[in-house]
Amino acid sequence: xxxxxxxxxxxxxxxxxxxxxxxxxxxxxxxxxxxxxxxxxxxxxxxxxxxxxxxxxxxxxxxxxxxxxxxxxxxxxxxxxxxxxxxxxxxxxxxxxxxxxxxxxxxxxxxxxxxxxxxxxxxxxxxxxxxxxxxxxxxxxxxxxxxxxxxxxxxxxxxxxxxxxxxxxxxxxxxxxxxxxxxxxxxxxxxxxxxxxxxxxxxxxxxxxxxxxxxxxxxxxxxxxxxxxxxxxxxxxxxxxxxxxxxxxxxxxxxxxxxxxxxxxxxxxxxxxxxxxxxxxxxxxxxxxxxxxxxxxxxxxxxxxxxxxxxxxxxxxxxxxxxxxxxxxxxxxxxxxx
Amino acid sequence: xxxxxxxxxxxxxxxxxxxxxxxxxxxxxxxxxxxxxxxxxxxxxxxxxxxxxxxxxxxxxxxxxxxxxxxxxxxxxxxxxxxxxxxxxxxxxxxxxxxxxxxxxxxxxxxxxxxxxxxxxxxxxxxxxxxxxxxxxxxxxxxxxxxxxxxxxxxxxxxxxxxxxxxxxxxxxxxxxxxxxxxxxxxxxxxxxxxxxxxxxxxxxxxxxxxxxxxxxxxxxxxxxxxxxxxxxxxxxxxxxxxxxxxxxxxxxxxxxxxxxxxxxxxxxxxxxxxxxxxxxxxxxxxxxxxxxxxxxxxxxxxxxxxxxxxxxxxxxxxxxxxxxxxxxxxxxxxxxx
DNA sequence: GAGATTTATGAAAACATTTGCATAACTATT
DNA sequence: AATAGTTATGCAAATGTTTTCATAAATCTC
Numbered sequence: 001x002x003x004x005x006x007x008x009x010x011x012x013x014x015x016x017x018x019x020x021x022x023x024x025x026x027x028x029x030x031x032x033x034x035x036x037x038x039x040x041x042x043x044x045x046x047x048x049x050x051x052x053x054x055x056x057x058x059x060x061x062x063x064x065x066x067x068x069x070x071x072x073x074x075x076x077x078x079x080x081x082x083x084x085x086x087x088x089x090x091x092x093x094x095x096x097x098x099x100x101x102x103x104x105x106x107x108x109x110x111x112x113x114x115x116x117x118x119x120x121x122x123x124x125x126x127x128x129x130x131x132x133x134x135x136x137x138x139x140x141x142x143x144x145x146x147x148x149x150x151x152x153x154x155x156x157x158x159x160x161x162x163x164x165x166x167x168x169x170x171x172x173x174x175x176x177x178x179x180x181x182x183x184x185x186x187x188x189x190x191x192x193x194x195x196x197x198x199x200x201x202x203x204x205x206x207x208x209x210x211x212x213x214x215x216x217x218x219x220x221x222x223x224x225x226x227x228x229x230x231x232x233x234x235x236x237x238x239x240x241x242x243x244x245x246x247x248x249x250x251x252x253x254x255x256x257x258x259x260x261x262x263x264x265x266x267x268x269x270x271x272x273x274x275x276x277x278x279x280x281x282x283x284x285x286x287x288x289x290x291x292x293x294x295x296x297x298x299x300x301x302x303x304x305x306x307x308x309x310x311x312x313x314x315x316x317x318x319x320x321x322x323x324x325x326x327x328x329x330x331x332x333x334x335x336x337x338x
Numbered sequence: 339x340x341x342x343x344x345x346x347x348x349x350x351x352x353x354x355x356x357x358x359x360x361x362x363x364x365x366x367x368x369x370x371x372x373x374x375x376x377x378x379x380x381x382x383x384x385x386x387x388x389x390x391x392x393x394x395x396x397x398x399x400x401x402x403x404x405x406x407x408x409x410x411x412x413x414x415x416x417x418x419x420x421x422x423x424x425x426x427x428x429x430x431x432x433x434x435x436x437x438x439x440x441x442x443x444x445x446x447x448x449x450x451x452x453x454x455x456x457x458x459x460x461x462x463x464x465x466x467x468x469x470x471x472x473x474x475x476x477x478x479x480x481x482x483x484x485x486x487x488x489x490x491x492x493x494x495x496x497x498x499x500x501x502x503x504x505x506x507x508x509x510x511x512x513x514x515x516x517x518x519x520x521x522x523x524x525x526x527x528x529x530x531x532x533x534x535x536x537x538x539x540x541x542x543x544x545x546x547x548x549x550x551x552x553x554x555x556x557x558x559x560x561x562x563x564x565x566x567x568x569x570x571x572x573x574x575x576x577x578x579x580x581x582x583x584x585x586x587x588x589x590x591x592x593x594x595x596x597x598x599x600x601x602x603x604x605x606x607x608x609x610x611x612x613x614x615x616x617x618x619x620x621x622x623x624x625x626x627x628x629x630x631x632x633x634x635x636x637x638x639x640x641x642x643x644x645x646x647x648x649x650x651x652x653x654x655x656x657x658x659x660x661x662x663x664x665x666x667x668x669x670x671x672x673x674x675x676x
Numbered sequence: 677g678a679g680a681t682t683t684a685t686g687a688a689a690a691c692a693t694t695t696g697c698a699t700a701a702c703t704a705t706t
Numbered sequence: 707a708a709t710a711g712t713t714a715t716g717c718a719a720a721t722g723t724t725t726t727c728a729t730a731a732a733t734c735t736c
Contacts, residue, residue, distance in 0.1 A: 008483075010692055021716045026694055036714060051481040056458045057398035058692035061721045066395060068438070068459070076427065077621070082420040089414065089441055098455055100406070101439040103427055117436055120394045121406070143389040145346075229625040261627055283415070284622075287567040289599055348722055359686045364724055374684060396722035399691045 009050045018046040029054060060122055069310060070100040070118035070126040072111055074196075078227070078254070079282045081129070083299040084151065088127070091307030095315075097124065106195050108134045115140060125310040127151050131158050132197040147313035147321055151306050152297075153198055154325040161321040163306045167198050167279075170295045170328035171205025174277050175249055177293070177330055179213045180338070183246040183275070186210065187221040187239050189232060189259055190251035202251055202279055221245060225255065232258025233265075240266035244274050247336070253280035253294055260288060260335065275336035290334035298326050347388045356384040367392060398460055407648060408438040408456035408464040410449055412534075416565070416592070417620045418637050419467070422489065425638040426465070429645030433653075435462065444533050446472045453478060463648040465489050469496050470535040485651040485659055489644050490635075491536055492663040499659040501644045505536050505617075508633045508666035509543025512615050513587055515631070515668055517551045518676070519613070521584040524548065525559040525577050527570060527597055528589035540589055540617055559583060563593065570596025571603075578604035582612050585674070591616040591623045591632055598626060598673065613674035628672030636664050 015022045020039060027035050028043045035043075046052075060066040069092050073081050089099045100123055104110040112134045118126055119140070125147045128137075133150075138159055141148050150162040178186065193200040210217060225235035232255040239245060240263060248263075250256035256278030263270055270276050270290055278285065281296035305324060312318035332338055353360045358377060365373050366381045373381075384390075398404040407430050411419050427437045438461055442448040450472045456464055457478070463485045466475075471488075476497055479486050488500040516524065531538040548555060563573035570593040577583060578601055586601075588594035594616030601608055608614050608628055616623065619634035643662060650656035670676055 012692080022693080023695080023716060023718095024714080027715085030694075034714075039714080051478070053454065053457045053482075055399070055460060055692055057395040057404060057460055058721090059694075060395035061393070061399060061692080061723080062694055063721075064694075075424065076414070077417070077420045077424040079415070079417060079420070082415045082417070085439075086413065086415040086441065089439065090443075093440065098459060099439050101423075101427065101437050102431065103424065105428075116391065119391045121436060122393060122395055140389075144391075229622055233625065257622075258625070261625065264627055284567055284595070287571065287596070287599065289602055350722080360723085361686060361688095361725080362684085365685090368724075372684075377684080393722055396691090397724075399693080399722080400724055401691070402724075 009052045014046050014052050018043045065124045066122045067097055068100045068123045069097045070123040072102050072114050072128050074106045075103050080299050084303040087300040087303030088307045091304045095311040112137045124314045127306055130197050149306050149321050161323045163324045164302050165297050165326050165328045167201035168205035170279050171202035172209045173330050174279055174295045175206040175209035178247045178249055178277050185246045187245040187248045189223045189236050189255045191227045199251055229258045233261045236262045247275045250278045253278040253282045253285045270335050277336040293333045293336035294331055296329045301326050347390045352384050352390050356381045403462045404460045405435055406438045406461045407435045408461040410440050410452050411467050412444045413441050421637040422641040425641030426645045429642045433649040450475045462652045465644055468535050487644050487659050499661045501662045502640050503635050503664050503666045505539035506543035508617050509540035510547045511668050512617055512633045513544040513547035516585045516587055516615050523584045525583035525586045527561045527574050527593045529565045537589055567596045571599045574600045585613045588616040591618040591620045594630055608673050615674040631671045631674035632669055634667045639664050
């Protein structure tokens with residue numbers, strides 16, 4: 001009976017209990033300097049006693065910011081996105097915002113629905129992954145004034161500001177490094193590229209570099225496999241059956257991990273018998289045996305940069321979000337040394 | 339001039355444009371069967387034309403659910419939590435809710451602040467990780483009626499309903515399996531246990547099993563190391579310098595991965611020269627070379643179960659959330675065979 | 677085709693806040 | 707002690723919805 005818990009304690013309950021007006025209570029929260037220290041103390045004590053918790057929904061209605069930022073990712077449980085989510089979350093949290101997170105499992109129609117949902121929640125800002133989205137998603141976002149950024153990829157000409165890496169450049173970088181040693185017999189292990197613009201661009205970049213070097217990869221030397229260590233390990237085994245290639249370039253580090261294991265299983269030593277390189281530089285990549293040569297897609301930097309730019313756009317420190325290219329960076333390690 | 343975009347389109351703008359009352363527009367959304375098909379069509383067209391998006395904040399104010407569920411984790415970028423977040427997110431999404439996610443970096447005071455923030459956002463349900471929380475956090479949650487669950491751990495006697503695994507049982511399971519082969523010289527590689535009740539319980543379980551088997555582990559055979567493959571690899575190297583142990587039990591799979599690499603580097607073969615086992619069964623654990631014997635902490639199952647129970651508690655299908663023990667399960671693989 | 681039902685719509689109150697404006701209560705100035 | 711200037715508080719309107727109740731329109735019944 002101490003707290004009349006049948007009627008949730010709202011600001012008027014606090015006002016009544018503290019014998020002040022509603023306005024004064026509200027001011028204690030929003031403009032504490034406008035209220036006399038003594039009253040403030042009393043109100044604060046009452047708030048504590050009643051266990052009152054402010055209702056952001058009621059504030060949001062006034063055009064006041066909702067204090068949330070939306071992030072929609074394809075999936076959370078790939079390490080690389082987890083890193084992005086973490087750094088994004090940390091950064092917006094520092095700025096006082098809360099993260100509204102959703103994943104669409106690479107389904108762009110679902111992404112549209114999630115985008116709508118986020119807007120219904122009146123997120124103050126929104127971030128999506130990749131440059132490729134349903135037309136209705138673009139239409140929806142262009143109609144709104146909610147600051148929005150596309151993360152992960154960079155391209156100079158995109159419909160909404162993007163903050164990320166040029167994946168085709170990443171592909172080019174890794175391929176050029178691998179080719180520097182003069183290998184001719186190169187194999188490719190890549191993920192499905194149909195619904196994934198990032199993967200497609202990397203492959204395009206790799207192919208560009210190969211073409212420049214005058215190298216053609218036969219059909220049999222290109223393996224497309226689902227994104228998982230086990231799948232990549234199984235699928236790439238065929239490469240090592242008879243004549244192992246001199247080099248394997250992988251669309252990402254997860255696949256590269258599988259390739260390393262398959263090579264090991266086939267009794268081949270990396271980098272002695274062949275070299276392997278990936279793209280991504282996930283958390284564990286440098287701890288593999290041998291440590292993986294790869295091009296870092298700087299997930300953390302992208303997440304943080306995006307969060308900084310979004311929050312600044314929201315708080316008005318920075319009116320418009322500009323596209324930013326976070327450069328991919330080659331990390332030469334044991335699996336494909338210089 | 340097509341859409342008067344200076345004044346954001348709200349329900350009254352739609353009503354005016356469609357020449358109906360506000361109520362009718364509202365009903366079109368909430369009880370479409372109560373409005374004449376013709377009018378409904380007209381309103382829906384207007385909504386589309388004006389790009390109107392409902393304002394959940396305004397709905398929430400009416401005691402209508404906010405449609406959000408909060409999840410507060412220590413960190414997102416450990417694979418194991420990422421898996422939990424993913425399955426939790428998927429499940430609440432299916433039930434029409436949106437995820438409000440935050441991470442506190444193992445700081446329980448920060449966790450309290452985040453909990454408050456979630457409640458300010460009027461989440462319809464809330465989940466925290468672990469059973470150990472700041473006293474003020476418990477007080478706060480006990481004062482609210484928001485359905486809450488503690489995830490990850492299970493204990494029969496906790497202050498709030500918990501859905502998870504008995505980590506001490508997990509520790510016991512892995513230790514008993516390792517000891518079955520009669521190894522006497524056992525080493526432990528564990529993470530810091532001071533601010534992490536999960537880790538502490540696992541270690542306790544391991545010790546219990548060892549004690550039962552009459553085995554005492556000397557100080558030098560216990561290595562405490564930060565949660566990372568690289569750290570574990572470096573820190574455990576000392577174990578293999580002179581007399582390698584017959585078995586290494588690891589507090590989690592990340593550390594076990596490091597130990598496998600360290601052993602490999604020391605020229606030892608697992609499981610021939612020594613056996614290694616972990617706890618967790620992360621996504622990559624079965625793909626290691628050798629595949630890792632481990633006790634699965636069923637992250638996905640926990641996430642999903644928790645989400646189901648929370649959403650049911652919210653929608654009233656199930657009034658109270660009950661504690662549920664999701665059993666840990668031993669996976670015997672090459673690194674420590676039977 | 678008039679009365680009785682049923683169906684569709686609108687007016688206004690309610691939700692939990694914030695804020696502009698008015699006023700009351702102090703301080704400072706002469 | 708009266709006036710001016712500050713500082714602190716309260717009243718009431720506003721925010722974008724939903725919902726109850728009342729009423730108007732349409733349909734049915736004989």
